[in-house]
Amino acid sequence: MKQSVYIFLVILSLVYLVSCEDEKYTTSTDARLVFSVDTVMFDTIFTTVGSTTQHLKVYNPYDQSVKVSAVRLAGSPDSDFRLNINGIPSDELVDLEIPANDSIYIFVEVTIDPQGENQPIVVKDSIEFLTNTNLQYVRLVAWGQDIELVNTPITVDTEWTGARPYVVYENALVEKNATLKVGPGARIYFHAGTGLYVKGKLQVNGTLEKPVVFQADRLEEVYRDVPDQWNGIFLYSGSHDNLICDAEIKNANIGLQVGNIENEGYASVDIRNSRIYNHSYAGIFALKSKISAYNTLIYNCGYYAAALLIGGEYEFYHTTIANYWGGYTGRIRSTSSLMISDHVVVDQGDGSSTTYSGDLRKAYFANSIITGNILTGNEVELARLGKQEFNYFFDHCLLSLADTVNVENPTHYSGILKNALPKFVDPYVKMNFELDTLSAAKDAGSPEIGKLFPFDLVNQNRTLDAGPDLGAYERVEEQAY
Incomplete structure (x- = not known):
């Protein structure tokens, strides 16, 4: 019985050693991490206020675990950036393990001190990754603006x-x-x-x-x-x-x-x-x-x-x-x-x-x-x-109305284009509400009212063609030569 127990323990130890062997980290100097982006970019950051949080995902593409000797903020401790590495608020971690075919998150924030400048400034740093003597970088870039x-x-x-x-x-x-x-x-x-x-x-x-x-x-x-x-x-x-x-x-x-x-x-x-x-x-x-x-x-x-x-x-x-x-x-x-x-x-x-x-x-x-x-x-x-x-x-309007509305009532309406298509250039994607050349609103306005407001929203002259266009924009056709 004691001999059987001994044999079982030996076998179990061998299995454990084999398992440990399988869990060895890759030691290749060619091992390279893969990043979700090569640059973590922040849009304009107001000085003293601080940024929203951006994130970077770091992948281990190998079938063995990777031990990253060091992950650090290159400009620390004087950097404007801050890191949270795999859930740990720190600008530097050592011996960070990434399991086989797995990944970690690094979260990045930035606060920029006032610079005494009216124009935007750029603040840069990088995150360094040292893996098996292989050094990699992810750039950090933020535009700062004094406010x-x-x-x-x-x-x-x-x-x-x-x-x-x-x-x-x-x-x-x-x-x-x-x-x-x-x-x-x-x-x-x-x-x-x-x-x-x-x-x-x-x-x-x-x-x-x-x-x-x-x-x-x-x-x-x-x-x-x-x-x-x-x-x-x-x-x-x-x-x-x-x-x-x-x-x-x-x-x-x-x-x-x-x-x-x-x-x-x-x-x-x-x-x-x-x-x-x-x-x-x-x-x-x-x-x-x-x-x-x-x-x-x-x-x-x-x-x-x-x-x-x-x-x-x-x-x-x-x-x-x-x-x-x-x-x-x-x-x-x-x-x-x-x-x-x-x-x-x-x-x-x-x-x-x-x-x-x-x-x-x-x-x-x-x-x-x-x-x-x-x-x-x-x-x-x-x-x-x-x-x-x-x-x-x-008075002289293009109106989208129910069929029951009587625009012939002179008490309330005059010169109405009922349910005509305004034909804006691109109202859905580019939000361009200028008039297309085939718009029903073209030249449909009251000239007397147009003269009171001779220039449109973008300073186009309303008084140079057959009549003022309805709305905020005047359609000006290109001249043929």
Whole structure:
């Protein structure tokens, strides 16, 4: 019996030794790791704020385990980069095992100190891998940008310039009696959950060559067209003489809210030569307010491109509202691009609701386009309680409407192209809402209105052909020679 046990133990030991032999690491000096990328690249990183996390996958392509003698950040300890190697926060690990035909992750972050520069700077480093005397590198590259960090209320007249980006990490509030002026080329980036709230006055003065941009602070390519990354711009009732000229407002929940229920009075704003797009709820959301707009493009919003509620006074000239929310994706919009209402119903959260209403003194749209991809085909919704003034008029417009809408009613319509195809150049992929040469909107505008706004969103002259085109863009045909 003892002899049998002895023989069994000998056999077991031999099996163990053979197993250990199988688990030996490859010792070939030709052994090379395989990497998911040769360069870990960070888009613009704001100084002091820190980056999102990028990752690198490291593969062992062999049938034996690989022992990596060292993995280290080449520039450590003075590097701006930080590593997490296979779950361990460290800028250097030794004798790291990667099993046969397996892999590990390395996570990379970077924080760049202020450089005192207005122009972007590049920060570089690399990760070194030493395997069986074989040295390999993966490059690390980040673009850094000094910023002006906004984290306190604006209580005095203030000017934001185009020298450096402004990053809003807590809500930016313009207090009553203060004016925020935003100059050409200014870039304002908002962290998630923040916005620009104005009780005083907002004056945005971009130019065609140097527009002012309001957007989220995630600059990676994957976030370029993601809505609902920040709250938007909010003008409180009582805030007057606001101006938004040559600006882009994108990727928020509500691009521009004008007015609120809680405050007395109304808000007012002029919008000129601006683009408002890709918002999860609405491009413009106005409550009992006053808006004058021209050469404005509003597109791709989850519910409304523009919602004008509780009455107010609104004038839109040469405006393109084109709500192709979802494009070719599965996102479906069931609300009209343009909502005009003299009331709004607010759920109080206890099973009750409150209706707020006001006079619609004017809703005037001229030489404009209102269209989209709603399944019902009706992109203009009018909602009236019947107790308030309800004055609206569409003058020389291309409108996508339900079949039941009578555009021959001279009280509300004149020169309407009902359900004609605008034929934009590329509304789905390139988001190009300029007119194709065969567009029904070409030369269809009122010349008198066109003369009031002789240049379009990109400074093309409207007065040089048979008539002004509808919408924000004037189609200029190439001349044959």
